[in-house]
Amino acid sequence: MSAPLAAAVTGVSLWSPSLPGFAFAADVLAGRAEPAATPLPRPAPALLAPTERRRAPDTVAIALEAALRACEMAGADPRALPSVFASSYGDLPISDWMCATLAATPTLLSPTKFHNSVHNAAAGYWTIGTGCQRASTALCAWQATFGAGLLAALVEAVADETPVLFVAYDVGATGPMATITPSRGLLATAFVLEPAAAVARPVRAHLTATLETGQAGESGAPVPPRWDAAVGPNAMRAALALVAALASGRADALRFDVGRGTRLAVGVQPAGGGPAP
Secondary structure, three states, X not given: OOOOEEEEEEEEEEEEOOEEOHHHXXXXXXXXOOOOOOOOOOOOOOOXXXXXXXXXXXXXXHHHHHHHHHHHHHOOOHHHOOEEEEOOOOOHHHHHHHHHHHHHOHHHXXXXXXXXXXXXXXXXXXXXXXXXXXXXXXXXXXXXXXXXXXXXXXXXXXXXXXXXXXXXXXXXXXXHHHHOOXXXXXXXXXXXXXEHHHOOOOOOEEEEEEXXXXXXXXXXXXXXXXXXXXXXXXXXXXXXXXXXXXXXXXXXXXXXXXXXXXXXXEEEEEOOOOOOO
């Protein structure tokens, strides 16, 4: 990357059963509230028709909730935004069910379950529900998924000079997969990213991003303590460092793995503030 990628965040969202919404999570982060004592059930994907809503798995429900809320904050028309959807593992419970069914009673394999097992299911449901005909990308990069997805969304926003919706989500593993796949609970985040040179909406923060050699673990930001226990060991936990910087309104310097010994260094600068550290 010859020059930093510069983009503005105009919308951000967060959903987990104990932190149901960005505003609520920001209050928890600031000590004004406590995580929900009783975890909430997954949100209903209101964008979808009743039949599709009933069939939608947890991955789709939380991804669409986060995507819609980020677009609402930005005041952006979902139909007008190209999108990047990132999930480390896709729908693990459905994958576990399909493997068990294929091993024991293969003739009972459900077409609906198979339809929902594909990695781009959430992206597909989003385009159906919103009527969006812009380009959509679904990607995974194991434990580097959030960083890889953020990089892809930033590159697209800057190169194509267009706002981009970035959605990152993961759910918990079940069955034998739970012994080898480090993910628990539900977590989804979303961001509307706009090229800094052409942003037309109110800005929450400015981002500058460059690629570096090294693993993010050497200096990556931890999950804020007030969110740590509430979220648990979800595979998309890395996203919380960026969400926390945006929720607190502070300048920050974050690093995210993008794979193969490379990390994405992201400077976060609140709108109207001084230089990021």
